[in-house]
Amino acid sequence: xxxxxxxxxxxxxxxxxxxxxxxxxxxxxxxxxxxxxxxxxxxxxxxxxxxxxxxxxxxxxxxxxxxxxxxxxxxxxxxxxxxxxxxxxxxxxxxxxxxxxxxxxxxxxxxxxxxxxxxxxxxxxxxxxxxxxxxxxxxxxx
Amino acid sequence: xxxxxxxxxxxxxxxxxxxxxxxxxxxxxxxxxxxxxxxxxxxxxxxxxxxxxxxxxxxxxxxxxxxxxxxxxxxxxxxxxxxxxxxxxxxxxxxxxxxxxxxxxxxxxxxxxxxxxxxxxxxxxxxxxxxxxxxxxxxxxxxxxxxxxxxxxxx
Numbered sequence: 001x002x003x004x005x006x007x008x009x010x011x012x013x014x015x016x017x018x019x020x021x022x023x024x025x026x027x028x029x030x031x032x033x034x035x036x037x038x039x040x041x042x043x044x045x046x047x048x049x050x051x052x053x054x055x056x057x058x059x060x061x062x063x064x065x066x067x068x069x070x071x072x073x074x075x076x077x078x079x080x081x082x083x084x085x086x087x088x089x090x091x092x093x094x095x096x097x098x099x100x101x102x103x104x105x106x107x108x109x110x111x112x113x114x115x116x117x118x119x120x121x122x123x124x125x126x127x128x129x130x131x132x133x134x135x136x137x138x139x140x141x142x
Numbered sequence: 143x144x145x146x147x148x149x150x151x152x153x154x155x156x157x158x159x160x161x162x163x164x165x166x167x168x169x170x171x172x173x174x175x176x177x178x179x180x181x182x183x184x185x186x187x188x189x190x191x192x193x194x195x196x197x198x199x200x201x202x203x204x205x206x207x208x209x210x211x212x213x214x215x216x217x218x219x220x221x222x223x224x225x226x227x228x229x230x231x232x233x234x235x236x237x238x239x240x241x242x243x244x245x246x247x248x249x250x251x252x253x254x255x256x257x258x259x260x261x262x263x264x265x266x267x268x269x270x271x272x273x274x275x276x277x278x279x280x281x282x283x284x285x286x287x288x289x290x291x292x293x294x295x296x297x
Contacts, residue, residue: 034172113256131189133188134181
């Protein structure tokens with residue numbers, strides 16, 4: 001080894017260029033990470049609710065298991081991308097649960113919504129056996 | 143062309159110099175389209191449909207919210223007491239320490255604001271967190287189709 005070292009020192013000149021051969025590998029690695037972590041299903045509500053503030057909120061980790069349910073102050077209900085009537089909430093959720101039994105229903109209700117509307121929706125969810133729910137709220141701490 | 147043909151052997155290697163550029167382009171696209179903000183919420187598990195589970199009456203504390211947003215607490219054999227949010231926290235905390243099997247039944251009336259409901263639920267969960275307790279039950283308001291529901295909240 002010592003021999004090789006001496007030979008190298010004596011024979012060649014030290015390269016000054018930064019090796020760029022691995023650059024593609026590094027960027028591909030990052031690329032794969034971002035491809036995997038991107039979820040393209042972005043559903044937007046037809047109305048933007050003002051979420052209530054709460055202190056004890058948990059982050060919902062797996063975005064693929066979340067069904068969004070919006071409730072407007074006037075009592076309009078939207079599940080993912082379609083407006084639904086109250087009595088068809090159970091039917092829609094049943095279909096969604098068949099596709100994904102681990103579904104969590106994230107109820108994004110406006111803070112001015114009457115509780116009666118929310119309660120009716122919860123009752124519909126129970127009918128569909130969609131028992132894992134979450135009340136969306138903004139974190140007070142930030 | 144002519145010179146290339148005659149002068150030297152044609153190169154057979156695929157040029158890889160632009161590979162990094164291409165992948166960086168894709169990378170920037172995916173970085174831009176990825177949204178990192180997570181959804182946050184108060185997680186609960188509802189009881190499955192069917193008959194509600196019977197709970198011994200002495201373990202129940204009722205928290206009521208009326209149409210105007212007033213909050214009241216009631217235990218077995220006592221009258222209900224109107225409270226503010228910090229008072230509610232103290233009272234429930236005391237009760238949980240006395241009786242860890244306490245179930246708080248949260249009953250909001252139909253006309254109550256969702257905000258008040260979340261405030262109370264949040265308050266109960268904050269207390270629950272400190273004492274490793276999560277027995278919150280959401281009851282159905284008067285005059286609605288369902289009968290007594292809700293269930294132990296859980297993460």
